[in-house]
Each structure stands twice: as C-alpha cells, then as structure tokens.
C-alpha cells in the first residue's frame with residue numbers, strides 16, 4: 001500500500017470512529033433528554049396533583065378549571081380584566097381565600113386572599129417564612145430583578161437567601177429621610193417648587209390653546225409621572241430634571257419600556273418558559289439552577305424582538321443609574337446633602353468601608369433603581385387615578401375646590417395644613433382613590449417551609465399567597481355600596497388597620513414612603529385643582545381601564561397609557577373676588 005493510500009485509509013478510519021462516537025453521544029443524549037424530560041414532567045405533575053388534592057380535602061375552594069391547563073386559558077381570556085376576574089373567583093367561592101392553578105406541570109400552587117387575618121399572618125406573624133418568590137424557580141421574579149437590580153424592593157428577607165442583613169440595612173438607611181422635619185422643609189420645598197413648575201407649564205399650554213380658540217387637552221398621566229420623576233430625582237439624588245416639560249426622557253422612558261417589555265415577555269412566553277423548565281441542559285436549566293438559563297430562555301431574550309427590547313431598556317437603565325451615582329460621587333455637596341443617596345454614600349459597612357467604595361457599585365445601583373420605582377410609579381398612579389375620579393365625578397371636584405379655597409386659598413399648602421383634620425374632604429378623596437384603585441393591586445408572597453394558616457389550613461412549601469388590596473377595597477361586607485366614590489366615608493378620619501387596607505403593604509416590610517406619597521399627592525392635587533377645572537375628554541370614560549402590571553397605571557384602550565383631560569384655567573382668586581363684587 002502506497003503512503004498516500006495508507007494516509008487515506010487512516011483518515012477514513014478516524015472519520016468513521018468519530019462518526020460512531022458522535023452517533024453514540026447523540027443517542028446517549030437522546031436517552032438523557034427523554035429521561036430528564038419525563039422525570040421532571042412526572043415529578044412536577046404528581047407533586048401538583050398531590051398538593052391540590054390535600055388543599056381541596058381541607059375545603060379550600062378552587063373555581064372550575066381544566067385539570068391540565070389550570071386557569072391559564074381563563075387568565076388569557078380575561079387578561080384585560082384580570083383584577084375583576086380574580087375578584088369573581090372570591091365572590092363565587094364565598095370564601096376569602098381561594099386556589100388558583102397554573103399548568104399542571106408548573107408545580108406552582110397559588111392562592112388569592114382578601115382575608116385580613118391571612119394578610120396579617122403572612123406579613124407579620126410568620127413574616128420570615130413568607131418571602132418574595134425565588135429567582136431560581138420563578139422567571140417573573142428573575143426578570144424583575146434583571147431590570148430593577150438587587151435593592152430594597154427585590155431583596156429577600158427569609159433565612160433561605162442570605163439577604164436579610166442587606167435588606168435590613170437598606171431599610172434602616174432609607175428610613176432616615178422620612179422624618180417629619182424633612183417633610184416640613186426639604187420635601188415641601190421640592191414638591192412645591194415642582195408643582196409650581198407643572199402649573200406654570202400647564203398655564204402656558206392653556207393660554208396658548210385659548211388664544212387659538214381651542215380646548216386645552218393634556219395627557220395628565222404622563223405629566224404626573226413626569227412630576228413624580230422630577231421630585232424623586234431631587235429628593236433622592238439631588239438632581240434637577242425637567243421631565244414635566246419633556247426635557248428628561250432617558251431614565252423614565254427606559255423604566256417604562258423595561259416594565260412593559262418585562263410584562264409582555266412573560267405573558268407571551270409563559271408556555272415556552274414553563275416548557276423550558278422541563279427540558280434538560282442545554283435547552284433548559286441544569287437541575288437546581290435558575291430557570292432563565294438554557295437555550296430556550298436565551299433565544300427568547302436574545303433573538304425575539306421583545307427580548308431585545310427588554311435588554312435594550314435594561315442597558316439604558318443601567319447607564320442612567322451609573323450616571324446618577326457618578327454625579328453624586330463627584331459632587332462635593334454629597335458630604336452634607338439631605339438626599340437619600342448622600343445618606344447611603346456617607347454610611348459605612350460593618351468593616352468601616354464606605355458605601356462609596358467601588359465594591360459597592362452594584363449595591364448602589366440596586367438602591368437607585370428600587371427607589372425610582374418605589375417613589376415614582378406608585379404615587380403617579382395614585383394621582384392619575386385621583387384625577388380620573390375627580391373628572392368622572394364633577395360634584396366631588398367642585399366640593400374639593402371649595403374646601404381648598406376655604407382653607408388654603410392661594411396660600412402655601414404646607415405639610416400641617418394638608419393633614420386629615422384640616423382638609424378632611426381632600427383626605428377622603430385620596431383614601432377613596434387608594435381604596436378603589438390601589439397602585440399595587442395584588443402582591444404575592446411565597447412560603448419557604450410548609451405552613452399552617454390561622455384557620456388551620458396546611459399549605460405546602462412553595463405555595464404563593466397573593467394578597468389582594470384591589471379586591472379588599474371592594475368588599476361589600478366592609479364598604480357599603482363599595483363601587484361608589486364617597487370621600488365622606490373617611491370623615492372623621494380614623495387611620496385604617498393596614499391588614500384590612502394593605503394598600504401600602506403592612507407589617508415588617510410596610511411601605512416606607514406611605515406618608516410621603518399621601519403628602520405629595522395632596523400637595524399636587526391642591527395646586528392643580530385651584531388652578532384648573534378638569535373634565536374628561538368626551539368619549540374617554542368607556543376606554544379607561546387598568547394595566548395589569550406590578551403598578552396599576554391607567555390604560556386607555558389597547559396599548560395607550562394616556563389620561564386625556566381638558567383643563568380650563570380658573571381665574572386667580574383675587575380676580576374672582578373682584579369680578580364677583582363687580
């Protein structure tokens with residue numbers, strides 16, 4: 001045999017051997033794939049069936065649904081009225097805690113509650129066992145953290161995740177800003193200055209429209225999100241932005257984009273992501289590792305237009321956050337400033353290392369992002385719904401105007417003047433809006449270990465209970481004629497029990513910004529209502545609905561988030577009196 005044919009023979013043998021090896025590997029992987037898939041599938045299905053059966057034996061109500069698909073089809077069909085759909089389940093059950101099911105192979109037991117006793121149990125009595133969902137098991141939470149970072153809003157507090165100390169520290173540091181003195185001085189100055197800017201901006205718009213003999217139409221929700229953004233940029237980071245006048249689109253639009261893309265990503269891909277959990281690596285996650293690893297989640301995030309949109313928004317948020325922190329680090333005033341980020345940058349860890357150290361960059365990024373969503377979206381939702389309610393009920397708007405003019409007139413709406421005792425009707429309007437349109441309408445907590453609820457129901461480890469402020473505020477057993485807007489319900493004012501009214505959560509993780517949000521909303525309402533008379537754009541009322549996201553903003557038909565109002569400038573008070581006298 002010549003040297004050449006010998007070489008050809010050898011390489012043919014090598015190729016043949018390789019082919020055989022690859023064939024065997026592929027076959028072996030095929031077996032591994034099938035075995036893993038079947039094992040994961042069967043394990044999850046059996047686990048779900050056993051858990052559901054145990055709960056039903058304890059008389060936990062579950063509304064009718066397909067045994068394989070759970071309530072998935074119903075949720076999709078009712079997506080635009082998700083909160084009503086959930087409330088229907090509570091109503092038809094006649095119980096306050098009901099079972100909701102996902103796909104039978106998802107191994108997720110979800111319960112929904114409007115029972116204050118259960119709310120108190122999970123938020124206070126056994127708080128350490130009821131945490132935010134696990135990022136490894138729950139893709140919604142995993143992606144939530146991808147854009148919000150690891151900050152007070154997303155940190156776990158149970159022993160399982162080792163994040164308790166960081167959460168506690170962030171809570172302690174963040175609390176330092178919410179003092180009465182700060183409300184009366186620093187926050188008042190910022191809120192009032194920002195409100196004056198908003199009123200002036202709207203006056204210009206109204207006068208231009210009047211000069212052109214047109215009605216002044218304004219997207220109030222956009223303005224109010226702009227207002228809260230500019231206020232918290234000052235209060236938390238000492239930065240002056242002008243979102244209200246359209247000059248700061250970076251941070252807010254990246255946040256909105258990430259929030260919406262996150263939600264759509266989950267809704268559109270819930271089936272695929274659930275399937276991916278069942279597939280072995282590399283298609284799905286390695287057993288025990290986080291659910292967003294593997295080829296399928298990677299393709300969704302990287303190749304789908306929605307995933308790319310989400311990733312771009314996250315990159316923008318990171319970039320904007322980095323700028324906020326860098327500006328603060330370079331600013332000599334940080335050493336004495338009253339803003340929240342300065343408090344953090346001046347603090348030190350247990351080893352004496354300041355949080356301004358480079359090793360805390362990611363920590364600070366989480367702080368900034370959590371505080372932006374906490375301070376901006378929720379309060380803007382509250383104010384947007386308030387203006388919707390005031391335009392839907394012109395008589396209430398008139399009565400509120402009278403109270404404002406009688407008690408404050410053109411004067412400064414200082415902190416103490418806005419208290420419930422001084423302005424009971426204003427306070428009633430705000431609380432009625434919070435009752436009917438809570439900015440966080442539903443909030444899930446997951447138990448780490450098996451637990452027994454106060455009524456004796458044993459729930460398995462991993463059960464999620466969603467407490468439901470939106471449903472609780474509409475309970476006819478608690479509120480007579482619950483769908484009617486009646487600010488008088490809250491006069492005279494008695495602080496509601498937060499477990500019965502958990503709009504700001506309650507217990508150990510109660511919202512830190514509750515007083516700030518209520519104060520800010522009242523101050524803005526006073527400034528706007530005394531300057532303008534608002535009406536809803538004709539034909540809008542029937543389009544207004546809620547967006548079923550983490551924070552419940554106003555949705556206007558499909559895909560639009562506008563609250564279109566007509567604003568008519570009121571005559572300044574002095575002029576009003578003169579013309580009346582004349």
Ligand code: HEM
Nearest residue numbers: 152374375378379382439440503504505509511512513517
């Ligand atoms: C109407 C306005 C607001 C509502 C309805 C609201 C509601 C809530 C709710 C339901 C939670 C619990 C979230 C969870 O952990 O599951 C929360 C937490 C929190 N809120 Fe608010 N919030 C509002 C405004 C604010 C404002 C203006 C701030 C200002 C900084 C703020 C700061 C926080 C913080 C820091 C937390 C996390 C507390 C913790 O986990 O320890 N909130 N809020």
